[in-house]
Amino acid sequence: MEQFSLNNIQKPSNKKWKMVADYLLYTGLPAINIFFVTLQPISPTFTIWGIAISNLLIALFKGATKLTAEETIIS
Numbered sequence: 001m002e003q004f005s006l007n008n009i010q011k012p013s014n015k016k017w018k019m020v021a022d023y024l025l026y027t028g029l030p031a032i033n034i035f036f037v038t039l040q041p042i043s044p045t046f047t048i049w050g051i052a053i054s055n056l057l058i059a060l061f062k063g064a065t066k067l068t069a070e071e072t073i074i075s
Helices: 015-038 044-065
Strands: none
Touching (some): 015 044
């Protein structure tokens, strides 16, 4: 199991988690934002909160992947 540690910031990120976070950041986030913007019959307050919360969660997940490190295989 990967450990989250501040010591891992300078190490290369775990490739699996980095790929998931990049996908969410570059593909999922715009899709979620477009989804909330196109739901115009709902209140603008709900739209703003939905966009803000989804942006925050995805950005936090992307930041958390920097605390993982690529596993070293000892032969």
